Amino acid sequence: MTMGRSSVLLGTAAAILLGLPGVASAQKCVGQKPKGGMWATSAELYLKNARSNPRPEEKMSLYQQALDVLAEGFEKQPENPRNYEMAGQAYVGLNDYEGADRVFQKAVEMWSCYSGLVDTLRYNAWVGAFNRGIQYAGSGDEDRAIEAYSQAWVIYKKLPQPQLQIGAINANRALTAEPGPAREEAQSRAQEAFRSALTSIEQAGERLTAEQRQEYSRAAAFNLAQMLAFDERYQDAAKAYDRFLALEPDNVDATTNAAVVLTRASTQSAAKAADMEDGPEKEAMLADAAALKERAKGYYAKLLGREDLSADEFHNLGIGLLQLQMNADAVRAFSRALALTPYSERSMAQLAFVLFSEGNYDSLTVVAQKLVDRYPLNKNNLALLANAYREKDNSEKALEILERREALAMELVDLELKMVEESYELSGSLLNVSLEPGATVDLVFDFYSDTGEKVSTAAVSLTAPEAGMGSSFTVPATSEQPISGFSY
Secondary structure, eight states: OOOOOOOOOOSOSOOOOOOOOOOOOSSOOOBOOOOOOHHHHHHHHHHHHHHHOOOHHHHHHHHHHHHHHHHHHHHHOTTOHHHHHHHHHHHHHTTOHHHHHHHHHHHHHHBGGGHHHHHHHHHHHHHHHHHHHHHHHHTTOHHHHHHHHHHHHHHOOSOOHHHHHHHHHHHHHHHHSOTTHHHHHHHHHHHHHHHHHHHHHHHHOTTSOHHHHHHHHHHHHHHHHHHHHHTTOHHHHHHHHHHHHHHOTTOHHHHHHHHHHHHHHHHHHHHHHHTSOSSHHHHHHHHHHHHHHHHHHHHHHHHHTOSOOOHHHHHHHHHHHHHTTOHHHHHHHHHHHHHHOTTOHHHHHHHHHHHHHHTOHHHHHHHHHHHHHHOOSOHHHHHHHHHHHHHTTOHHHHHHHHHHHHTOSEEEEEEEEEEETTEEEEEEEEEESSSOTTOEEEEEEEEEOTTSOEEEEEEEEEEOOSTTOEEEEEEEEOOSSOOOEEEO
16 A cells, blocks of 8 residues: 655745844843954954945955954954854855854854844845755756755754755655665655754744744654655654644545554564564564554544545555455445445455455455456456355356356456546556457447546557567547546
């Protein structure tokens, strides 16, 4: 059972505006009071000229001169925090955000009432770096975007957006990279970024609105869970999904994914226990596996009790229930999927399989007969129907179906209906059992809406491949109504 995905945050947001200068709150100031001096006066002039200079090289030179003057001030006038506050501005101008972070911190340590001003200076530096990240990401330069977002994070950790963007870029890299060091590095960086974003939101997100805090928390928690699951750290992924569900308890994707990772975590624990010697440690591991399985069952039970799931969601729910051997509930899930899309071949085939596993041959006869009527060129469907009749002691009918199965000269297998842009496409494979290679096979496919109404028909001529071989094909289908099933 696959897990649903939520869109990660990408660098397409609008540019963020600068903040107003900070004002010290009514508090008793602690430390060395800022004062003037030749170093601060000279640096202020260099900084003013740098900000107004349109020439990049000259601008950088002026920022460096300001910093050189202030470095002398550190030595000659070490008790003046103003030198450090202004040095932070010079470092920002030189794109040295680690240097700026260091001297801004020093300024506040020396004079507590610098906290408001320095917070605004940090935020404005953050804005510049973050907006550059957006521009680089928009132009497709991910490496420079990550560098800019990293600078924003270094200078100001009270806003999570840079880490969300870094996480998003690395998550996409991990999902598209081949297995190996590059993928592992991207996974690790994505996980670290999403964790940092969550910490930022929880500990120091006063510049965020309540709506932003919830939006960013949801994005960070969901995507962290996705990355942990991708890394097969299923118990950790379950915790991240729990975190997301605390914010959005009715989210179907997250609930389904939580159940999936708990099931996989249970399987992992059971496999570890199987390799252990008998004793308390093995018993504890088995108990852990059982507890994880029960938690997964709880999530699936919650989903099965809902009335608002789609046919696809009910189908996926059925797959998950099968993995937990909750066959009776799986029957309910596949049946509800079919109630919404009565011509869904995959849901009907899964329902037949679980009915056979459960020994419910009366119901299997009905479902397998529909499969044979709608998809007659399939040996599995005929075998299911023959087994149903045999178990019901109707050997004559079972033999008739088996003979029909043995007489098949070809099969249609791996049939899949999917939407392609604004139309539909049915793909599959023609398996040649006993046809003359090169023979023409004429087929007519009917397509149905969610209500079971036939809304489109397509005829196709296929050429039989060599005996025992398969030949892929696709059949396009168009309809003004959504298509959810087919027959032929």
